[in-house]
Amino acid sequence: MASEKLFRDIPPFPENVPTMPMHTVSLAGLNSRDEKTAQQALDACQELGFFLVDLRGDELGEAVMEEIDHLFAVGKDIMDLPQDVKRAFLHDIPRSFLGFKPRGHAKTETEEPDRFEWFNIGQDGLMGTTPLQPLPALVHTHLALFTSFLKHAQRIVATVSATLARQLSLPEDTFSSLQTPTKPSGTVVRLIKAFASPAAQDLRTSMIHHTDFGTVTLLANVLGGLQILTPGGCAADEDAWRWVRPQPGCLIVNLGDAMVQWTGGLLRSNVHRIRYPPGEQRFVDRYSLALLVRPERDASMRSKVGAEADDAEDANLTAWEWEVKKAMSLSRGEAVMKSTGGKPVVV
Numbered sequence: 075m076a077s078e079k080l081f082r083d084i085p086p087f088p089e090n091v092p093t094m095p096m097h098t099v100s101l102a103g104l105n106s107r108d109e110k111t112a113q114q115a116l117d118a119c120q121e122l123g124f125f126l127v128d129l130r131g132d133e134l135g136e137a138v139m140e141e142i143d144h145l146f147a148v149g150k151d152i153m154d155l156p157q158d159v160k161r162a163f164l165h166d167i168p169r170s171f172l173g174f175k176p177r178g179h180a181k182t183e184t185e186e187p188d189r190f191e192w193f194n195i196g197q198d199g200l201m202g203t204t205p206l207q208p209l210p211a212l213v214h215t216h217l218a219l220f221t222s223f224l225k226h227a228q229r230i231v232a233t234v235s236a237t238l239a240r241q242l243s244l245p246e247d248t249f250s251s252l253q254t255p256t257k258p259s260g261t262v263v264r265l266i267k268a269f270a271s272p273a274a275q276d277l278r279t280s281m282i283h284h285t286d287f288g289t290v291t292l293l294a295n296v297l298g299g300l301q302i303l304t305p306g307g308c309a310a311d312e313d314a315w316r317w318v319r320p321q322p323g324c325l326i327v328n329l330g331d332a333m334v335q336w337t338g339g340l341l342r343s344n345v346h347r348i349r350y351p352p353g354e355q356r357f358v359d360r361y362s363l364a365l366l367v368r369p370e371r372d373a374s375m376r377s378k379v380g381a382e383a384d385d386a387e388d389a390n391l392t393a394w395e396w397e398v399k400k401a402m403s404l405s406r407g408e409a410v411m412k413s414t415g416g417k418p419v420v421v
């Protein structure tokens with residue numbers, strides 16, 4: 075999340091909505107290899123697949139927090155660019171997910187149009203691995219900020235990945251070596267604008283429930299709106315959803331399906347969605363910022379712990395083939411968006 079400053083000028087997150095209890099894991103503790111902190115991260119990644127990482131009191135964390143504050147200001151201007159500018163940089167699905175996704179491009183679970191826009195900037199272009207994607211002039215002005223945030227945030231992902239590997243008694247670089255930031259991948263920095271919900275008919279889903287495809291997602295929220303499905307709950311049951319209360323100085327960390335695949339189902343990728351911001355917050359547009367890390371394109375999707383995840387056939391695919399397969403089956407309506415992983419570790 076952003077620093078406390080960004081929380082000053084927004085309506086408060088209400089007290090009377092059901093929230094998801096989450097572990098708060100200190101980045102300083104992870105960096106100093108504190109055993110209790112490391113175990114807390116593993117527990118969170120098995121039980122829920124989500125936790126908060128507290129950036130405060132850590133040099134890297136403080137630097138990232140400052141960049142997030144800047145990116146929230148810049149991101150708002152980018153997402154509020156005139157429609158004709160945004161139309162000139164639209165994504166080109168399924169060829170490329172980079173660029174703007176217009177509002178209403180996808181459906182929610184009620185078959186109504188979604189209520190958000192996003193803008194994806196590819197890591198490959200920012201790192202110079204491939205030519206930079208076409209970008210509006212405003213984004214060009216802030217490229218150094220995006221790149222610096224990406225590099226710093228990737229260091230947090232590396233710390234989380236190394237911690238989880240160690241706690242699972244795997245070599246420390248087990249996951250990091252398959253998601254090197256300078257190798258081609260589908261990793262993106264994403265800006266999201268979910269539209270305010272002033273009218274009664276807006277009190278519905280903004281972004282359909284899903285799990286993230288990749289390895290680790292870092293998410294910065296200021297306004298509420300993110301909801302997590304209670305483990306064991308059914309997405310169609312409204313009572314099974316819990317709001318996430320954004321916390322100043324913390325980032326939301328969640329695992330994606332690739333981590334489940336690599337750990338034979340030990341780690342968890344949990345279903346979530348963007349609903350509408352609760353209480354008085356629904357009258358304001360909601361901006362969020364995320365780093366969605368994907369495996370390197372050529373990484374093997376074989377399990378690193380012996381046991382394979384549910385679909386053993388997937389073990390023979392590269393990350394790129396695996397992602398295409400998943401995207402196709404979702405778009406054909408064959409795949410059900412469900413949480414996976416979270417099996418107990420047997421020692």
Ligand SMILES: O=C(O)CCC(=O)C(=O)O
Nearest residue numbers: 266286295300348362364
């Ligand atoms: O904006 C948010 O809070 C969540 C976004 C999200 O889940 C995603 O982009 O995958």
Ligand SMILES: [Fe+2]
Nearest residue numbers: 284285286346
């Ligand atoms: Fe997500």
